[in-house]
Amino acid sequence: MIDSVRYRHAARAPEAVAGISLRVDPGEVVGLVGPNAAGKSTLARIACGLLRPATGSVHLRGDDAFGLPRRERARRVAFLSQDEPADLPFTAREVALMGRAPHLGLWALEAPGDRALAEAALVEADALDLADRPVSQLSGGERQRVFLAHAFAQDAALLVLDEPTAALDLAHQVLLVTAVRRRAQKGRGALLVLHDLALAGAACDRLVLLRAGRLLAEGGPAEVLRPDVLGEAYGTQVDVVPDPATGHPLVAPRIPR
Amino acid sequence: MTRVFALLLAAALTRQHLGPPVPAQVRRVVTLAPSLSEIVLALGAGDRLVGVTRFDDDPRVAALPRVGGYNDPEPETVLGLHPDLVIAQPAPENRGPVETLARIGIPVEAFALDDLKEVEDAMEQIGGLLGVPERGRALRDELERHRAGVRAEAAKGPRRRALLVFGLDPLVVAGPRGFAGELLRDTGAVNAAGDAERPFARMSVEAAVRAQPDVVVICGFEPPPGRPAIPGLPRARVTTLRSTALLHPGPRLAEGLDDLVAALRGKRAP
Amino acid sequence: MRRSAAVRAAIALLALAPLFALAVGVGLSLGAGTLSLSAALRGVEPDATVLFRLRIPRVVLAAIVGAGLSVAGVALQALLRNPLADPFVFGLSGGAAIGAALSVAVTGTALGVAGVSAAGWIGLLPTQFAAVLGSLAASVLVFTLGRARGRLHPERALLVGVVFNSFASALVIALEAVLAPEKTQAVLLWLAGTLGYEPQPVLVAAGAVVLVAAAILTALAGRLNLLALGDEGAAALGVDVERTRLLSFFAASAAVGAAVALTGLVGFVGLVVPHAVRLVAGPDHRVVLPASALGGAAFLVLADAIARMLFRGLGTEPPVGAVTALLGAPLFVLLLRRRT
Numbered sequence: 085m086i087d088s089v090r091y092r093h094a095a096r097a098p099e100a101v102a103g104i105s106l107r108v109d110p111g112e113v114v115g116l117v118g119p120n121a122a123g124k125s126t127l128a129r130i131a132c133g134l135l136r137p138a139t140g141s142v143h144l145r146g147d148d149a150f151g152l153p154r155r156e157r158a159r160r161v162a163f164l165s166q167d168e169p170a171d172l173p174f175t176a177r178e179v180a181l182m183g184r185a186p187h188l189g190l191w192a193l194e195a196p197g198d199r200a201l202a203e204a205a206l207v208e209a210d211a212l213d214l215a216d217r218p219v220s221q222l223s224g225g226e227r228q229r230v231f232l233a234h235a236f237a238q239d240a241a242l243l244v245l246d247e248p249t250a251a252l253d254l255a256h257q258v259l260l261v262t263a264v265r266r267r268a269q270k271g272r273g274a275l276l277v278l279h280d281l282a283l284a285g286a287a288c289d290r291l292v293l294l295r296a297g298r299l300l301a302e303g304g305p306a307e308v309l310r311p312d313v314l315g316e317a318y319g320t321q322v323d324v325v326p327d328p329a330t331g332h333p334l335v336a337p338r339i340p341r
Numbered sequence: 342m343t344r345v346f347a348l349l350l351a352a353a354l355t356r357q358h359l360g361p362p363v364p365a366q367v368r369r370v371v372t373l374a375p376s377l378s379e380i381v382l383a384l385g386a387g388d389r390l391v392g393v394t395r396f397d398d399d400p401r402v403a404a405l406p407r408v409g410g411y412n413d414p415e416p417e418t419v420l421g422l423h424p425d426l427v428i429a430q431p432a433p434e435n436r437g438p439v440e441t442l443a444r445i446g447i448p449v450e451a452f453a454l455d456d457l458k459e460v461e462d463a464m465e466q467i468g469g470l471l472g473v474p475e476r477g478r479a480l481r482d483e484l485e486r487h488r489a490g491v492r493a494e495a496a497k498g499p500r501r502r503a504l505l506v507f508g509l510d511p512l513v514v515a516g517p518r519g520f521a522g523e524l525l526r527d528t529g530a531v532n533a534a535g536d537a538e539r540p541f542a543r544m545s546v547e548a549a550v551r552a553q554p555d556v557v558v559i560c561g562f563e564p565p566p567g568r569p570a571i572p573g574l575p576r577a578r579v580t581t582l583r584s585t586a587l588l589h590p591g592p593r594l595a596e597g598l599d600d601l602v603a604a605l606r607g608k609r610a611p
Numbered sequence: 612m613r614r615s616a617a618v619r620a621a622i623a624l625l626a627l628a629p630l631f632a633l634a635v636g637v638g639l640s641l642g643a644g645t646l647s648l649s650a651a652l653r654g655v656e657p658d659a660t661v662l663f664r665l666r667i668p669r670v671v672l673a674a675i676v677g678a679g680l681s682v683a684g685v686a687l688q689a690l691l692r693n694p695l696a697d698p699f700v701f702g703l704s705g706g707a708a709i710g711a712a713l714s715v716a717v718t719g720t721a722l723g724v725a726g727v728s729a730a731g732w733i734g735l736l737p738t739q740f741a742a743v744l745g746s747l748a749a750s751v752l753v754f755t756l757g758r759a760r761g762r763l764h765p766e767r768a769l770l771v772g773v774v775f776n777s778f779a780s781a782l783v784i785a786l787e788a789v790l791a792p793e794k795t796q797a798v799l800l801w802l803a804g805t806l807g808y809e810p811q812p813v814l815v816a817a818g819a820v821v822l823v824a825a826a827i828l829t830a831l832a833g834r835l836n837l838l839a840l841g842d843e844g845a846a847a848l849g850v851d852v853e854r855t856r857l858l859s860f861f862a863a864s865a866a867v868g869a870a871v872a873l874t875g876l877v878g879f880v881g882l883v884v885p886h887a888v889r890l891v892a893g894p895d896h897r898v899v900l901p902a903s904a905l906g907g908a909a910f911l912v913l914a915d916a917i918a919r920m921l922f923r924g925l926g927t928e929p930p931v932g933a934v935t936a937l938l939g940a941p942l943f944v945l946l947l948r949r950r951t
Contacts, residue, residue, distance in 0.1 A: 091879065129843075132847060134843060134846055134847060149829060153849075154846075154849040154850070154851055155849035156849075157849060158848050158849030159848065159849070162847070163843075163847040165843055165844065165847075167843070168840065168844060169839065169841050169844070172839055172840070173839075173889075173893075173894040174836070174839065174894055174895075178895065179840075182836065182837060182840065182848065183848070185833065185837055185848040185850070186848055186849040188833065189619075191830060191833070192616075192832065192833020192834065192836075193615060193617050193833075193896075193897075194615060194616065198812065199615075238848070267637055270739075360864055395926040395927065407926050409922070409926070409927060409928075410927055412800070413927055413928060415643045415664075415922050415928065416643035416665050416808060417642050417643045417646075417661050417665055417919075418643050418922070420644070420657045420660060420661060420665070421644045421645075421657060421661075422851075423657065433714075433715060433718050433737065433738070434715075434798075436736060437736050437808075438807065438808075441665075441807065441808040444662060444664070444808075444810060445660050445664045445665060446664075473697050511788070543788070543789075593670075
């Protein structure tokens with residue numbers, strides 16, 4: 085739960101996040117949407133305890149995120165950033181296994197249970213066939229799946245993913261969302277930063293719409309994904325139609341020809 | 342306190358003993374500098390030499406095994422020669438290796454040979470160590486007599502300004518302290534590098550030109566041909582002493598002194 | 612890789628152990644003189660002295676320095692995420708050079724005398740003592756200048772270190788103009804990396820420092836792996852990135868300081884041994900660190916044995932840094948070609 089946080093990237097810069105409150109309950113998948121520079125990535129990092137807000141607080145399961153020891157915090161929230169390093173000499177399996185780091189002792193030695201969880205995470209992210217290949221040799225989409233497995237292996241109550249579908253093809257986007265939702269059903273929570281509004285509408289229980297560091301709208305997809313709301317947020321005209329099969333709102337930008 | 346310590350250290354550095362005590366009878370000697378080999382040979386104890394440095398070029402030790410250079414005597418090689426005594430010249434650079442020799446049970450005596458007093462003391466003391474103290478004293482007396490003779494002759498002749506050069510590029514000259522400078526004084530010449538602090542000091546070419554030497558004596562090596570040894574001294578006479586007698590502080594200094602006198606007088610030196 | 616890191620590390624060490632044993636065997640049996648092992652063990656002189664007071668301490672020295680430089684190289688390559696980092700990159704070589712050159716320059720002055728007595732009290736030669744002080748001072752300087760906004764930035768520290776090393780070389784060259792020629796030659800030779808014979812207390816102290824540094828770095832090995840994910844990626848996993856960096860940096864500096872005190876700047880080992888180990892054993896630092904320690908020790912013991920043996924032919928022992936490069940470069944190229 086994030087409460088009234090404010091954050092600046094630099095002393096005289098405008099506030100990247102100006103007084104936002106947000107909560108993700110267990111079993112919820114919350115989508116963070118909005119135009120560029122809305123503060124989505126910044127807010128996501130604050131939620132993980134990676135950036136410290138100037139005012140306000142962040143609580144994970146009731147405890148102050150910045151008061152927890154780092155490893156305990158990492159056990160409660162897992163973060164996947166937009167740009168993970170590409171030149172890793174480690175194999176996919178090793179990267180997935182790294183996700184277990186917050187659970188390991190002093191000499192950082194993994195137990196068989198850790199290895200099993202990492203394997204399962206690779207399966208979940210459909211990256212098992214990549215397991216023995218070095219990450220530096222993988223394509224962008226393959227790499228993203230490996231890092232997803234890495235985040236899954238961390239087995240945290242809250243999963244914060246920043247643009248997790250950016251490089252994924254359609255099939256893998258669906259796969260990712262399914263995996264996240266399945267975890268949610270088991271009581272985990274997820275905060276997804278998404279550009280793709282259609283996906284956001286289909287995947288998330290709740291949406292939070294940001295613009296220029298402020299909260300513009302919050303609620304279920306049907307409430308947030310409306311032409312008037314989106315038009316104000318993005319400054320461009322959109323149409324919203326319900327998906328014929330599922331009823332989820334689909335957003336289409338109105339492009340004059 | 343520091344001054345006392347410095348004085349003690351300075352005194353200690355002139356002659357130093359390291360390692361186990363030297364046996365009463367010294368039968369096997371290793372020297373770590375050509376000058377020291379020459380002293381042993383001049384004392385008539387050349388048959389006791391069992392090892393020398395790779396820089397020793399005296400024909401009398403040509404057949405002896407080489408134990409290394411000035412700064413890198415090789416301990417296993419030295420040990421293999423079973424020496425009773427190792428004689429060395431102390432220097433910061435060879436301190437480690439020399440201490441190693443002492444540590445593995447070889448008696449070491451180190452003698453500084455920077456000025457004539459040290460050279461003469463060394464000759465006498467090494468004579469004592471080798472059981473021929475009277476020979477050591479004789480070597481010292483010989484050198485002193487020679488010097489006295491040269492000084493007497495010099496009083497009659499002109500006083501020239503001379504620069505005693507031991508290296509070109511960079512220019513290295515003999516200062517007034519140190520054996521080379523002292524011998525130069527014996528010849529009656531005025532040392533053009535008279536304000537140098539060290540026995541062998543670097544001098545800038547400009548300073549050399551300003552000093553206006555009448556004679557430039559190059560010791561022990563040939564200057565590169567086809568160009569002036571020191572630019573800017575057209576009227577100075579440049580002579581080369583090919584013999585290495587002046588480079589080895591020891592009994593050959595008497596010979597070196599004669600060479601120097603001849604060079605200053607303009608006679609062709611050997 | 613389905614085996615745990617501990618098992619893989621054990622396998623690596625077991626595979627390297629015979630190599631190390633071979634190197635030690637070569638190191639003990641080769642030298643400038645000849646040695647009869649049986650005679651030495653029976654107490655016959657001079658074989659016994661050669662074995663116990665010359666060759667064994669020398670092999671121990673080479674092992675300590677080889678291990679220390681290798682683990683430092685691994686750590687610094689991880690910290691900088693730069694495979695070209697060597698143990699001296701943070702200004703340690705420049706600091707040692709300045710220290711050594713200054714110690715020779717001030718010989719005979721009051722400062723020099725004070726230094727000699729301080730060094731003697733610790734049991735080091737003045738040049739060694741000055742070099743250690745110089746390298747430690749340099750590492751503190753580089754570390755301080757490499758900080759921005761309260762955090763250590765490795766790339767910035769690297770830049771400062773490289774610039775400092777250049778500055779130090781220039782200073783040493785300038786000092787040469789003041790020093791007598793034979794003195795500078797000695798300093799330069801020592802700086803090129805020369806192994807000598809050190810008394811036991813010095814060996815024990817240096818060995819302890821390297822052992823502790825290696826242990827610290829091996830404990831940090833898992834976190835060093837995670838640093839490859841980037842500062843943010845590692846922090847997201849709960850790693851205290853700043854503290855890991857600090858500890859690794861100081862452990863590596865201590866190991867390098869001990870090595871520099873004993874032997875000057877032996878090149879090539881700290882740069883190449885980590886890479887050779889990674890080529891065979893993979894990038895996991897929990898394996899690479901202990902394997903590099905053992906591999907580096909074996910390599911330097913072997914190179915030193917060869918350098919000592921070359922005395923017979925050359926009349927002088929070449930600096931071991933020359934032998935490591937001459938020996939190691941072709942070996943490394945061979946390894947590179949076989950693995951890619």
